[in-house]
Amino acid sequence: MERTRLRRHPELASCDTEDMDEILQESLLCHVAFLDDGLPVVIPSTFGRIDDQLYLHGSPLSRMMGVIASGAPVSVAVSLLDGLVLATSAFDHSMNYRSLVVFGTGRSVTDSKEKRAALDSIVDHLVPGRRPLLRPMTDKEINATMVVAIPLTEHSVKLRTGPPGRSEEWPVWTGVIPIHTVAGDPIQAVSDRDGGSTPPLPDQVAEVVRSLNEENTSAS
Amino acid sequence: MERTRLRRHPELASCDTEDMDEILQESLLCHVAFLDDGLPVVIPSTFGRIDDQLYLHGSPLSRMMGVIASGAPVSVAVSLLDGLVLATSAFDHSMNYRSLVVFGTGRSVTDSKEKRAALDSIVDHLVPGRRPLLRPMTDKEINATMVVAIPLTEHSVKLRTGPPGRSEEWPVWTGVIPIHTVAGDPIQAVSDRDGGSTPPLPDQVAEVVRSLNEENTSAS
Numbered sequence: 001m002e003r004t005r006l007r008r009h010p011e012l013a014s015c016d017t018e019d020m021d022e023i024l025q026e027s028l029l030c031h032v033a034f035l036d037d038g039l040p041v042v043i044p045s046t047f048g049r050i051d052d053q054l055y056l057h058g059s060p061l062s063r064m065m066g067v068i069a070s071g072a073p074v075s076v077a078v079s080l081l082d083g084l085v086l087a088t089s090a091f092d093h094s095m096n097y098r099s100l101v102v103f104g105t106g107r108s109v110t111d112s113k114e115k116r117a118a119l120d121s122i123v124d125h126l127v128p129g130r131r132p133l134l135r136p137m138t139d140k141e142i143n144a145t146m147v148v149a150i151p152l153t154e155h156s157v158k159l160r161t162g163p164p165g166r167s168e169e170w171p172v173w174t175g176v177i178p179i180h181t182v183a184g185d186p187i188q189a190v191s192d193r194d195g196g197s198t199p200p201l202p203d204q205v206a207e208v209v210r211s212l213n214e215e216n217t218s219a220s
Numbered sequence: 221m222e223r224t225r226l227r228r229h230p231e232l233a234s235c236d237t238e239d240m241d242e243i244l245q246e247s248l249l250c251h252v253a254f255l256d257d258g259l260p261v262v263i264p265s266t267f268g269r270i271d272d273q274l275y276l277h278g279s280p281l282s283r284m285m286g287v288i289a290s291g292a293p294v295s296v297a298v299s300l301l302d303g304l305v306l307a308t309s310a311f312d313h314s315m316n317y318r319s320l321v322v323f324g325t326g327r328s329v330t331d332s333k334e335k336r337a338a339l340d341s342i343v344d345h346l347v348p349g350r351r352p353l354l355r356p357m358t359d360k361e362i363n364a365t366m367v368v369a370i371p372l373t374e375h376s377v378k379l380r381t382g383p384p385g386r387s388e389e390w391p392v393w394t395g396v397i398p399i400h401t402v403a404g405d406p407i408q409a410v411s412d413r414d415g416g417s418t419p420p421l422p423d424q425v426a427e428v429v430r431s432l433n434e435e436n437t438s439a440s
Contacts, residue, residue, distance in 0.1 A: 029299060033251075033295070039293045040295045041295045075253070077264055081248055088355050089361070093343060127304060134308065135390040145311070163410070170354070179248070180401070181301075181401055186398075189383040190383070202392075205306065
C-alpha cells in the first residue's frame with residue numbers, strides 16, 4: 001500500500017511477519033499518534049496483542065482513548081533500539097534498530113468477552129505468567145476501563161543491523177555499542193502485613209526478570 | 221496552556237524543568253508525530269537539543285522532514301520506562317516512567333551556523349565526547365542533510381515512581397521490577413587496514429559505555 005511503502009531506504013524494509021512479531025513481543029511500550037482538534041499528539045502507552053489486533057487500555061476520560069474509540073485515524077510506533085553505530089564521520093553514524101509503524105483506525109472494544117481477552121493480553125505481555133496468580137478482575141474494574149483495538153494489517157517494519165556502512169582512513173575507533181533493555185533486581189513492596197520480612201522471590205517474578213534479560217541481550 | 225494541562229492524573233504532572241532536562245539527556249530516541257495528507261503518522265528518530273530547541277535531522281527526501289520543515293504542527297514524545305509495577309490485581313498494575321510530550325510547529329534550519337551546531341548537538345547527544353575525534357563534516361554532507369527545529373516551550377512532563385499504589389490481601393508478590401537501558405561490550409568494525417587485529421578500546425568509547433550504564437541504572 002502507498003502509505004506503508006518505504007520511499008526512503010527501501011533496503012531497510014522488512015516484509016517478514018516474524019520481525020513484526022518479535023518487535024511486538026520485546027517492546028514494553030508503544031507510541032500512539034492521533035489528532036486532537038486537528039493537531040497531532042503522540043503519547044506513550046502499554047499495549048497487548050491478539051493475532052492482528054493491537055489493544056490499548058485507559059480511562060474513559062482520557063483524550064487519547066476517546067479519540068481512538070471514535071474510529072479516528074491513528075498511527076502506532078513500536079521501536080527497539082539495538083545499538084549505536086559509530087563511524088569515522090558524523091554523517092555515517094547511525095543506529096541499529098527494529099521499528100514497526102502501524103496505520104489504521106481505532107475501534108472501541110465493547111464486547112465483554114473481547115474486552116476481557118484484550119485486558120488479559122496487556123497483562124500477559126508485560127508480565128508473562130503472572131495473570132493466573134492475580135486477584136481476578138471485577139466487573140467494576142472492567143467497566144471503569146476503556147479498551148480500544150487497532151488493526152495491525154497496515155504496517156511497515158524497518159530495521160538496521162551490523163557495523164557502520166562505510167570505512168574511511170581516519171584514526172578513530174569504529175563499530176557498534178550494543179544497547180539492551182534489562183531488568184534489575186525486583187524491589188518488593190513493603191506491606192504492613194508481612195512485618196518487614198522479605199519472602200523469597202516467587203518463581204514467576206524471577207522468570208519474568210530472567211526472560212527480559214535473556215530476550216534483550218541476545219540481539220546487537 | 222490548555223494543550224499541556226494534564227486533565228487526567230494531574231498528580232503525575234511535573235513542572236520541574238530538571239525532569240525535562242533529565243528525560244532529554246537520558247533518552248536516545250524520540251517519537252515524532254505529524255500529519256501526512258491529514259492522517260497522523262508517528263516515526264522514531266534520534267535528536268539533539270540546544271537550550272529550548274529540539275533538533276531532528278534526516279534526508280531532504282523524507283516525508284517527515286518535509287512536513288516539519290514546512291512549519292506544520294508536530295508533537296514529539298520522549299519516554300523512559302523505569303519499571304514494571306506489579307500489584308495484586310491486573311487493574312492496579314502500572315509502569316514507572318518519565319515522559320515528555322512536546323507540541324509545536326516545525327522550522328527548517330537553514331542558517332549554516334545553526335545547522336552545524338544542531339548536527340553537532342545530535343552527535344554529542346548520542347555519543348558524548350566523540351565529535352572532536354571524528355573526520356570533520358564536509359559542506360557536501362551538511363548540504364545533503366535536512367535539519368528541523370521544534371521549540372520545547374510547550375510541553376508536559378509526566379512521571380510515576382515507587383511501589384504499587386494499593387495493597388490488597390492476596391497471596392501474590394507485589395513490587396517493582398526495575399527496567400534499565402544499558403550498553404553491552406562494544407563490537408569493533410572489521411576493516412581491511414587493521415588486518416584483523418583488535419586495538420584496545422579507546423577511552424572515549426569506554427566512557428560512553430560507562431556513562432550509559434551509570435546513568436541508566438541509577439533510577440528505578
